[in-house]
Amino acid sequence: MTPDTPTSLITVELPPGATLDDAVQKLGLTPEEVDTAYGLIDLHNGTYALLVTETAAERVTGIPGTKGPYANPRIEPFGPPEPAPDER
Numbered sequence: 228m229t230p231d232t233p234t235s236l237i238t239v240e241l242p243p244g245a246t247l248d249d250a251v252q253k254l255g256l257t258p259e260e261v262d263t264a265y266g267l268i269d270l271h272n273g274t275y276a277l278l279v280t281e282t283a284a285e286r287v288t289g290i291p292g293t294k295g296p297y298a299n300p301r302i303e304p305f306g307p308p309e310p311a312p313d314e315r
Contacts (some may be wrong), residue, residue, distance in 0.1 A: 228262055228280060235284035235296030238274045245269075250277055254287045 228234070237283035239250050242248040251258065269275055272290035274294075277289075 228259060234262060234278050234299050235281050236276055236278055236295070237284050237287060237293055237295035238270065238276050239290075239294075240273055240292035241275050243273075245275055250275060254283075254285070254290060254293065256283055263284050277282065277305045 237253060237254075241249055243299065245267065247263065250256075250267055251261055256279060260280045260283035262285065264296065267275050267277050267279040278299065279296075281296070287293055
């Protein structure tokens with residue numbers, strides 16, 4: 228996955244202690260469709276979140292135990308950068 232690839236967040240129900248590989252296998256994803264740097268986030272309620280390509284998110288919609296896709300907009304600065312405290 229490249230940094231410019233549009234992504235979506237999805238959640239999936241997995242057993243405790245699951246790994247990113249477990250999620251990839253359950254959802255039938257390829258390694259290229261998953262943001263491995265983001266990883267698999269344990270939401271502590273039996274579900275895990277992962278970041279995947281928008282195409283992959285659409286494809287896995289409807290698989291039992293999955294929810295999403297959820298938007299993942301880029302976070303960018305608002306307005307001009309403020310000077311550092313020592314530059315004021």
